[in-house]
Amino acid sequence: MQSNKKPANRKLAPNGVIGPQRIIISGGGTGGHIFPAIAIANALKKLNPQHEILFVGALGRMEMEKVPAAGYQIIGLDIQGIQRGSIWKNVMFPVKLLKSVRKALTIIKDFKPNAVVGVGGYASGPLLYAASLKGIPYLIQEQNSYAGVTNKWLSKKAETICVAFDGMGQFFPQDKIIKTGNPVRKESVDIANKRISSLELLKLSTAKKTILITGGSLGAGTLNKSVMAGLDKLIAADVQVIWQTGKYYYKDIVEKLGENYHPNIRIMEFLNRMDLAYAAADVIISRAGAGTIAELCIIKKPVILVPSPNVAEDHQTKNALALVQTNAAMLVADRDAEEKLIDKVLELLKDAAKRKTLGDNIGKLALPNADEVIAKEVIQITIDN
Numbered sequence: 561m562q563s564n565k566k567p568a569n570r571k572l573a574p575n576g577v578i579g580p581q582r583i584i585i586s587g588g589g590t591g592g593h594i595f596p597a598i599a600i601a602n603a604l605k606k607l608n609p610q611h612e613i614l615f616v617g618a619l620g621r622m623e624m625e626k627v628p629a630a631g632y633q634i635i636g637l638d639i640q641g642i643q644r645g646s647i648w649k650n651v652m653f654p655v656k657l658l659k660s661v662r663k664a665l666t667i668i669k670d671f672k673p674n675a676v677v678g679v680g681g682y683a684s685g686p687l688l689y690a691a692s693l694k695g696i697p698y699l700i701q702e703q704n705s706y707a708g709v710t711n712k713w714l715s716k717k718a719e720t721i722c723v724a725f726d727g728m729g730q731f732f733p734q735d736k737i738i739k740t741g742n743p744v745r746k747e748s749v750d751i752a753n754k755r756i757s758s759l760e761l762l763k764l765s766t767a768k769k770t771i772l773i774t775g776g777s778l779g780a781g782t783l784n785k786s787v788m789a790g791l792d793k794l795i796a797a798d799v800q801v802i803w804q805t806g807k808y809y810y811k812d813i814v815e816k817l818g819e820n821y822h823p824n825i826r827i828m829e830f831l832n833r834m835d836l837a838y839a840a841a842d843v844i845i846s847r848a849g850a851g852t853i854a855e856l857c858i859i860k861k862p863v864i865l866v867p868s869p870n871v872a873e874d875h876q877t878k879n880a881l882a883l884v885q886t887n888a889a890m891l892v893a894d895r896d897a898e899e900k901l902i903d904k905v906l907e908l909l910k911d912a913a914k915r916k917t918l919g920d921n922i923g924k925l926a927l928p929n930a931d932e933v934i935a936k937e938v939i940q941i942t943i944d945n
């Protein structure tokens with residue numbers, strides 16, 4: 561791993577193995593923040609099952625369901641993001657922020673953490689700020705190639721900042737940065753020897769080519785429109801589709817098409833077993849969220865990325881270009897997707913050599929042990945302080 565930290569200044573924990581520590585992991589909002597957090601927690605538990613881990617999230621957000629499902633305890637703060645375009649929707653923001661910092665201080669007082677980890681998302685800000693007030697060391701894990709205002713501000717007092725992309729010195733103090741890659745849940749990329757069983761489980765044919773379409777943890781309107789526009793072509797080509805619509809779009813699509821629209825097309829709201837979906841796929845169409853990209857590099861399959869244009873500083877395009885520049889993925893711009901995406905994927909399905917090249921090249925970018933490296937860094941800051 562590339563590190564800018566000076567080893568001479570650090571007392572190293574032997575492989576991160578020390579007695580039980582108490583760690584708070586804060587953040588969430590979307591899968592892109594939650595699943596790396598769970599991966600770090602799992603890696604900490606692997607280092608020492610006695611480590612005690614508490615999650616802090618935002619009430620009403622996805623983490624309040626996904627974290628307990630992964631076997632961890634979570635406390636919710638009543639916090640939301642600043643909503644663009646309406647002053648009225650933000651009237652309560654300062655009050656909620658203040659209340660959340662107060663609650664974060666109480667959580668820290670009660671739980672007495674040795675260290676805090678922030679993965680980004682609404683709850684991360686108040687919790688890390690409270691940690692800084694109490695002198696608790698904290699680590700930031702930044703998934704994207706672009707850092708938001710809150711993480712930049714919090715980075716000043718962070719012990720360590722774990723990143724996944726080069727060039728993050730423009731946002732964070734250079735001497736705190738370690739390039740670890742993004743942590744992924746091991747079970748979501750464990751695809752070996754699962755192709756046939758997962759196709760059978762999905763009641764799909766093992767003899768036909770299969771396209772996986774994933775719009776990230778919330779789904780993607782553009783991908784759904786593109787599939788809708790290309791359904792006739794997909795059916796005519798006799799290829800299979802695992803179509804993750806996302807929670808907000810599922811009902812509408814199923815109302816229009818019916819749940820069992822066609823034997824070749826599986827319409828799913830959310831994929832609880834990414835490993836099975838990845839294993840079944842011959843090609844993948846995806847948004848360019850940082851967590852999904854980290855997984856795609858590990859599973860080494862040919863990918864067409866359609867970056868979301870609705871994210872800060874267009875960071876998904878930057879995430880995607882890091883792959884496209886080394887011929888490790890294809891890119892279709894959001895504005896072109898409805899017209900071109902399905903033609904592109906059908907072309908790729910006919911071109912075995914191109915699929916092999918893309919799969920080989922994306923595999924070269926994998927950083928599969930990010931979770932373990934970060935977990936050791938978390939333990940390290942409990943020792944350094």
Ligand SMILES: CC(=O)N[C@H]1[C@@H](OP(=O)(O)OP(=O)(O)OC[C@H]2O[C@@H](n3ccc(=O)[nH]c3=O)[C@H](O)[C@@H]2O)O[C@H](CO)[C@@H](O)[C@@H]1O
Pocket residue numbers: 590591592593595703704748774775776777778804829830831832834848849850851852853855868871875876
């Ligand atoms: C719209 C938006 O704000 N997107 C951001 C969000 O993406 P988003 O929340 O979509 O996150 P990512 O693409 O990074 O990761 C998605 C995660 O959800 C999992 N998954 C996805 C679909 C599914 O059906 N089942 C499932 O388990 C994937 O395996 C992956 O682990 O966080 C990312 C990481 O900060 C950012 O790069 C994205 O720009």
